[in-house]
Amino acid sequence: MSGRRASNNRIRGPQSALTDFLAANNISAAQISADYERRRREAHQQAEQEAAANGTALEQEVAEDQLPDEREETALQKKKRKRAEDKAREKIKQTKNSKKQKKNKKGAPDDDGDDGDLAFDMYTKSKPLPGQLDNCEKCEKRFTVTPYSKTGPAGGLLCKKCSEEQESQKKKDAKVPAKKHPGPREKRRQTESSKLDGIILNGARSLQDLCIRTIASNIHDVEEFGDLPQQSIQALGYILSKKRVITSRTLPLFLRPNSEILEITDSGALEVEDYIKIFSFSPRITSLSLRQAGQFKDEVLDYMMERDIPIKHLKLYAANLVSDGKWIEFFATCGHRLESLQLRDLDYSMDDSTFMHLVRGCPRLKRLKMKKCWRLSEPALGAIQELKELEHLSLQFKLPTSAQSLVDLITAVGSSLRTLSLEDFHDADNSVLQAVNTHCSQLQKLRFTENDLCTDTGFTELFTNWSNPPLTFVDFTGSRSIDYNNPDGTDEAVGLGTAGFEALMAHSGSTLTTLMIPSCRHIEREGLANVFDGEKQYPALKTADISFVKRTDTPIVAGIFKSCPQITKLTAFGCFSVSDVTVPKGVALIGIPNAQDSIVQEGRYDFDVVSAGFGLL
Helix, strand or coil: CHHHHHHHCCCCCCCCHHHHHHHHCCCCHHHHHHHHHHHHHHHHHHHHHHHHHHHHHHHHHHHHHHCCCCCCCCHHHHHHHHHHHHHHHHHHHHHHHHHHHHHCCCCCCCCCCHHHHHHHHHHCCCCCCCCCEEECCCCCCEEECCCCCCECCCCCECCHHHHHHHHHHHHHHHCCCCCCCCCHHHHHHHHHHHHHCCCCCCCCCCHHHHHHHHHHHCHHHCCCCCCCCHHHHHHHHHHHHHHCCCCCCCHHHHCCCCCCEEEECCCCCCCHHHHHHHHHHCCCCCEEEECCCCCCCHHHHHHHHHHCCCCCEEEEECCCCCCHHHHHHHHHHHHHHCCEEEEEEECCCCCHHHHHHHHHHCCCCCEEEEEEECCCCHHHHHHHCCCCCCCEEEEEECCCCCHHHHHHHHHHHHHHCCEEEEECCCCCCHHHHHHHHHHCCCCCEEEEECECCCEHHHHHHHHCCCCCCCCCEEECCCEECCCCCCCCCCCCCEECCHHHHHHHHHHHCCCCCEEECCCCCCCCHHHHHHHCCCCCCCCCCCEEECCCCCCCEHHHHHHHHHHCCCCCEEECCCCCECCCCCCECCCEEECCCCCCCCCEEECCECHHHHHHHHHHC
16 A cells, blocks of 8 residues: 555656656656667777787787897987877777768767767657658758658758759769761751751762861860861851850861951850950951841941941841941941941841931942841931942842832832842832833842732733843742632732743743742642643753742742753642652752651762653643
């Protein structure tokens, strides 16, 4: 009775959080203490064994030192022996400490006593179980533990992102992959890409071409181009621009003190300092072509005017950061030397008033190209009439202009023009074509695109009784009616039709090298068959685009191959009636929609084989 009363009178205080945690996870403090004592004993025994081994070695070394002379130890030998003993003891301590640190986790407190080690082991947190939350060892973000959670370098768990990074780094460190050589599929894709760019290969590449491509592939290891000819440097510029690697690092390779011509197809990665560097390295430059020159600013034109750069031919694309005031100052200072000016993609600067200063400051212009200049309108067309020495004119305005303004322009400068390009002038009508027929007598290149007012009669009259010599380049892209309420078109053919196409080929077929008539859907099959009948020959035609001329079929394409012996590239997207055509050797047929074949079909047969199926016409 008294024992029971004594047992009930015992006072129990509150338990600590550590005690509750150990009890909940079935962890015994006594077992932790026993394991710790066992590890201490093992470490102590191992240290004693190593000390005994080192002491034996030291005694042997001292004995060996004493054997030859068999005399008493001198002061110098005694000092040397003590130094060796101290070194051995220090080594034993370092070994013991390193083993102790390996057992402790990173960031564990360094306690001098055994009680500190025991407390650390007891308070050490065990790894969370799957489904519990934990902090990532690397990024310290909170995440849910899973059975697949990886362990970090310090023993903690990692989140999914850090685990993937760790695994990828281990794979990279484990094995460096060998350089992958392109397989047949990659080579075919590159070949077809080159053909889409107009590069047609017949056989192996030349040694010069291979050398240029090798330099381009290792451009970051090249210090200078040396005495490469200008043509090779220009080819290198095209390749590097396509790879978008012309930067501040590679730009000096193209600069020479005596260079007069520089053309960079992609200047998107260059800064203001790089453009100034061009004129400081090449102060004699007279012809400059920069495309995607987005960082070409007022400071660059200021440098050109201060150094009096003898620029005569200037081509700038997307130079939108040059202000109107700086353009006016530049035309007044350097305009008297300009013979060619080509500006494109200007949506901020260059309005009609600035263009007036251009015309007044550049009276010697022979080539003028203003395309996609959003702020130019009809007054600019009137100002161009004052440029009496113009030989090459290319215009593409965003703002609407009247047909009469174009007629007045052609009447004023058409007699001296050799190339005329009018794009996206939607209000132009047959009167513009009639003005070309009347006032242009030296044209070699004619481009008139994206128009739905000129009729087939107007195109026919243009090429009938025209005193102009045969053309070498013709582009009538998109000359057709656009009426969604009447998809078949009007009774009278709008745009280039059958009669206009036959008149074009009768006038210029003998010298024509490039024919561009995509989307001229009013050309009937009879007109195509009459022009490309296999008997009429067009010996100079090398490139043709008949995409979306819907009457084109397999016999028409075979007739083009037969009538154009020098053709190398024929583009025929949207011609769904063409199938199973035999392509001659050295010709690239692009766009024929055969799902089982590549988009580019390269010919393997001679022309006499093609003519075998020509009877389908």
